[in-house]
Amino acid sequence: QVQLVESGGGLVQAGGSLRLSCEASGRTFSVYRMGWFRQAPGKEREFVAAIDSSGGNLRYADSVKGRFTISRDNAKNTVYLQMNSLKPEDTATYYCAADLGVYTTVPVYWNYWGQGTQITVSS
Secondary structure, three states: OEEEEEEOOEEEEOOOOEEEEEEEEEOOHHHOEEEEEEEOOOOOOEEEEEEOOOOOOOEEOOOOOOOEEEEEEOOOOEEEEEEOOOOHHHOEEEEEEEEOOOOOOOHHHOOEEOOOEEEEEEO
């Protein structure tokens, strides 16, 4: 199995940028599909972005398309989420996830999760 640790969260003003990192340890990182999800207080966890094991087949939620970019560096066992033009509605706990199964954006089908990192966007 794989262990995931997110970093890079914090407080930012609307319109600003942040980059999240998720470092993996354990089994070979390069075989895993990786994703980012987020959960705001009182809301369900939702898909943000995903990337396949080789760094292709990128997928994004409509709410972040054109603003967020997912990437990975298999040599560093790390996946990134570059977040630009942040909005107050992006405020949430952001989770990194990994899986080997069918490529899906549904959170329940992802097996491995980090502990989450908080992003707060002030207006």
